[in-house]
Amino acid sequence: MTGLLIGFAVLSLVIALFGRPLGRNVFLACAVGPAAGLVWVASQLHTVWDHQIITQTVTWVPELGLNFDFRLDGFSALMAVLITGIGVLVFLYSRSYFDAGQSWNRFAATLLVFSGSMLGLVLSDNVFTLFVFWELTSVTSYLLIATNDTSVEARESALQAFLITGGGGLAMLAGLVILAMQAGTVSLSGILSAAPTGTLADVALLLVLVGCFTKSAQVPFHSWLPRAMAGPTPVSAYLHSATMVKAGIYLMARFAPAFADAPLWRPVVLVVGGATMLLGGWRALRQYDLKSILAYGTISQLGFLTVCLGAGFEEALAAGVTLLVAHAMFKAALFLLVGVVDHETHDRDIRHLSGLARDLPSVALATAIAASSMAGVPLMFGFIAKESAYDAFVNAPFGWGGAVLVTIVAGSILTFAYSARLLWGAFGTKTPAELDGPQASAHGTPSAWLVAPPSMLAILTVVFGVVPAAFDNLIGSAVNALDSEAHGVHLALWHGVTTALILSLFTLAAGILVFLTRHSVATFQRRLSTPELDTDNVYQASVRGLRRFAPQVAATVQSGSLPAYLTVIIATVVGVSAIAFGSGLTEFPETVWAENILQFVLAMTAVIFALAAARSERRFAAALCLGGVGYSVAALFLVQGAPDLALTQLAIETLSLVVFVLFLRHLPKRVRTVTWRPGDIARIGLAVLSGTFVSLITLIAVAARNRPSVAEEFLAKAYPEAGGHNVVNVILVDFRGYDTQLEITVLSVAALGVFALVRAARRDPTGQAKFDEVTTSPGSSGPDTITAGSSDSGGSDSRAIGVGTASQGGDPVASA
Template identity: 50%
Template sequence: MRKWSFALAGASTLAIFAWAATQASGILDGTPVVSSHTWVPEIGLAVDLRIDGFALLMVLLVAGIGTLIQLYASQYFSADREGIARLAGLLALFTAAMLGVVTASNLLLLYVAWELTSVTSYLLVGWNDRDPRARASALQAILITGTGGLAMLGGFVLIGNAAGTYDIPTLLAAPPTGTQVQVGLVLVLLGAFTKSAQWPFSSWLPGAMVAPTPVSAFLHSATMVKAGVYLVARFAPAFGDQLPWRPVVLTVGLITMLVGGWRALRQYDLKRILAFGTVSQLGFMMVLFGAGTPEATLAGVAVLFAHALFKAALFLVTGVIDHETGTRDIRALGGYGPGWLGPKLAAIAAGCSMAGIPLLFGFVAKEAAYESFVHGELAGSGVVLAGLVAGSVLTFAYTGRLLLGAFRPGPAFEGPALEPDLEPIEPVDHAHRPGLAFWGPAGLLSAITVVLGLFPDLASNLVYSAAGSLDGEIETGHLAIWHGLGTALYLSILTMALGLALVLGGRVVARVERVVRSPFDGNDLYGACLKGLNLVADRVTGVVQNGSLPTYAGVILVTATLLPGIALLGAGWPEDLSLTSTPGDWAVAALILVAGFAAATLRHRMAAVLCLGAVGYAMALVFVLQGAPDLALTTVAIETLGAVLFVLVLRRLPARFEERPTSLGRATRIGVSVLVGAVVFGFALIAPAARQQDTIAGEYLDLSLPEAGGHNVVNVILVDFRGFDTMGEATVLVVAALGVVSLARIPLRNARRRDGGDADVEVAGEGGER
């Protein structure tokens, strides 16, 4: 019955796919689907959803591949596997979050959905919570993407405030400029880079391969890792010309593409080859979308579409291999037995599309990418084009490593980067026959790749509509296999030739890799940051969590007053400020100051308590002078009760305070006290003058007589307007009084017990004498 959870989750995503397909006609004609619901109007937050051409493409990919993943997962997991119902629910929740990202028409709503993808991906990667590697990888993923998400939120706020709106279409139609916007763009890019595993934040994605293959296939082909690419694609046409957008995105994207491809050549695990290949392809897409030109945007949409198809198919086939053979190590794979023709063909078709082989959709997309930089409209186009060609050569090489390693006909794999000193691995000479329902989803995606490669015009309307919704300068056109002889075709031929040379020269590549290691690894940065974070946390904890009550009180008081104190520095003093009105006020204020200072400096406990009581009684005098006798009586009662409690407790303590060393020195404690007193005093003076709305006190005065029938406003407030508060306070006082009585009777009860015990002993003695 547990497997039915995948069917239920898959039915929901299939329904979304079907609904989106029914809306496609109008959207492709240029009429987006719009829906708006007010959420938090005070901060301009609304559930604004908008599906245009690009959002439609993303919805179809997310919902369509999500449906296939649910079908695949029902075959991947055994019926008695623990937690598969939870996994199906998490996959459905992640799908909803990703759909929220691509359809959100409000920056704040986009951020909410963005963070929901981070949380759900954390739960998915760490689904097998008994595996320490899964827990560590999930933590790494959420720390990196979560930190980037917080930076992105800051960028959204800066850009939204500068534009005066958080509505994405309005913002992109009239993009703001200025230093504030530039800082905001850097923060937004930081969020996009961490989400889409750009260098040097790419380490979390290969680590997340410990997740089950259905999770890896879904998160790392069509959904989570595309979120950053999606955001850059939305922003680039509007902000591409503003510094530092284009130089940063192009540089980071090219480095990511090259480093990811190079590192893929060093892997033996099929999923890790695909993981680093995904990093490389994400860099490829970042370059295309980040350029912000119409040609590059169109190519980026085509590459994104093609990548979702072939990468999901390759992940799914890898899962089939792992499930049926028990290994993903290319040094052990090769012998499968009968019944594997379907998975092999699916993998080969998808792999060739990734490598950019003609007559497949990946080739059409890569040709468009080359063509977008051939004419050199941007500064440095030649350098970017050379980087794309180099990255594509590496893509061809690691694709060959993947396919030859998975389906080699001969002995142990000796492809690029095979270390000769490694222990030999026992090869797999047989594998179970996979069912059609198991490898069918991969076969369907590969078939779509082949069909769109042979007839690319079938995708033209969707691709051009998606690109046109990003950049209005893109006109309707047609995708084609053959554009005639030109630079882009020659570069494609060069890419395949150099890539084939790397595949055939595996041993040479291995020797080069042993000399030329990969550049700075993102794991180094993550490890250093985590180590530094733990070190700082230990130091801070050692200072503020040291078991010292003065330290705890000092931290709380400073935290509660420091930020408001900084805000008060920028506030002006009220012009009609009046500290006192009568000589009596000055006398009472002097009494409070003297008593308070004495309470803080006296070394005798009882004397300090009496001084505290004097402060309270002086406050009662203030109320008397201000014409509030009821408040004065209440204050006197509370101060009397407090003093009695103090006295009862202090009877059990030494008469004088002991001088004990604390982590906070005397000067520090005095400074904290002065800070708290100054901030509270300033707040009490400034806050009343800063009111922007009428206070409720005026309503009390106006309604006291007609509504409550009382001339004494204070009494009416206590017994009518806030009667329940008064009842609660009276209950507290009664309970406290009962406690005082109980404490006062303890010595009497002890004396009676002693007297009773002595009497019993005396009677027993007399009986014994008789």
């Protein structure tokens, strides 16, 4: 499995870098990836049909649970077949769909990355690996929707899809982490086999469901899917009908058997799924664009899948898996066929299309078959799936199964109606009154590369519908992977006269009636229209509000005040530390304050020097006090028996003091006197708390050591291997030589940056440096903004940072 995913990554990189000369034939090269994946999965089907599980682990950071764990069982194998099989057909279709005169290597490589990411998602058995692939599908979806980067609509649609699905992904990650912590494992199968319970687990499940709902376009997060139709048709067919939108369905199906009896699972899943099914079907009847009809139809079918797979009992799982396969086939076929219509007529508005059945008979036939499967017409696999769902909820093991049954029957009636609307809208002959604008016509005969892939899917939906029992192993192994207690699946076209059959016939009759009265239905829909409740309008209003609110937040948070920034950082550290100490999460170690009086005297001397440096009004005295702190620490090292460390400390302090003295001659002798302000008490208190907590954290960190110190190894190897008696110097220039070199590099770069800023200062005719004001807060510069310093003694403000040059001699000045 790892090799397969690496193969996808390598092939994508090769295509992106070297595929340009192939033109649109690059799609044929890309088809090799999913074709290889399909062959590999097919070779493993007999293993998973025997209820065996194939696993593979690639160790990365095992201490943190960061491993690449992969697992192939019946359900993941079924998903892999759909991803790779439909992927091959989409790549073959794309070869003729896109213009020959352009280079498509980057688009094709991105589509291939998505294919590999989706495959990795369904094979992952580690919650972190699952999340990585989950987000990769969102990122590639964003890039693919925005293929036409000159289109504002495409860019905004891509961003909307990314924000909604990406935000849901973060919520899902939080839920998965909580469940992993409660279960004591990051293995998805491990979490499901020992399903956590309790309030915290319920919160985690809701977070996971938010991720699933956003990914699979469930109410109220469905607005991104219709707008995603701004992407090319192959993207819509592959991502937004057959595969990516099934990611949330896939995860819900995994969780449902284990958590179906949780207090919130079934009510939330069934209500959201039922509402999505009805809303999507209702909105599909109002659309005129063929892709929009399919988009809202996809939302409706995703709601149907959520109801079936989210219910969690065996019969509903079997119906859901059957519907999953049927939907992937007929919806991918319909999107690709609509793409043919668009390719040949350059129009998708049903008010402009009439009589295309004569011009595109093969396309019309394939569309009729796929639409019939979506509508649930007998002899189609969609009929088998819908009847299975009816039968499951007729005998639901919970009290309100009847309400769910009524919901899916109503949704199926709408499904038949919008399926008929799609077929009639694209290929029916319309009266002049039904046409709005110029009538579009086909410009020629479509290429076999365009018609063959969707026709193959249409044929498969008939084959699966006529002989469904031939695919019992495929469906049954997937159901068994979800529910190990499942007794197997037995699909059949005829089960006798049952309640499910009667409901199916009623659905067909009611669907025909809704379609025939479509004009009355349209009038009724216009009366009920409430644009203010449209979730897309809600999203747009939210984005507008965010754009208005964001500058205010930025101006408040990024005020330009360094004291404010430092206060927030220190207060956060103190607050988090206080919570850790107060909650008992951290134990205080046994502390020895001093072993002798000399240690105590030296420590207090360092404290006194530090306080004196802070209160000194003369710069030279402050520099000497800072040196006194360093020398006191060096003496403490010496008392503790570390002469090498003391010697190094003395050298550093002496050099620093010399540098300070050399630069002090360019600065005013005295520091500007700072008057007492009301907020100083809070600042002093925060400083004391910060020092206290940092000291405590240091003590706890030292006491928490559970392995031998590396110091012993350094002491033992300093002279034999490095030839040095001064252990500190050996560590700096030998054992950690690269670290020291990088530190020197960083400091050098910083010094060059400061030098460049000083040299970049603009000078007025008098030769004095002149800097622009730097501030992020609105309005004029205040006492808490970062401003240019004055060259006058004392600077412009005690809390401002200034850089200038002396008015005489051009010496650098740093205002204090």
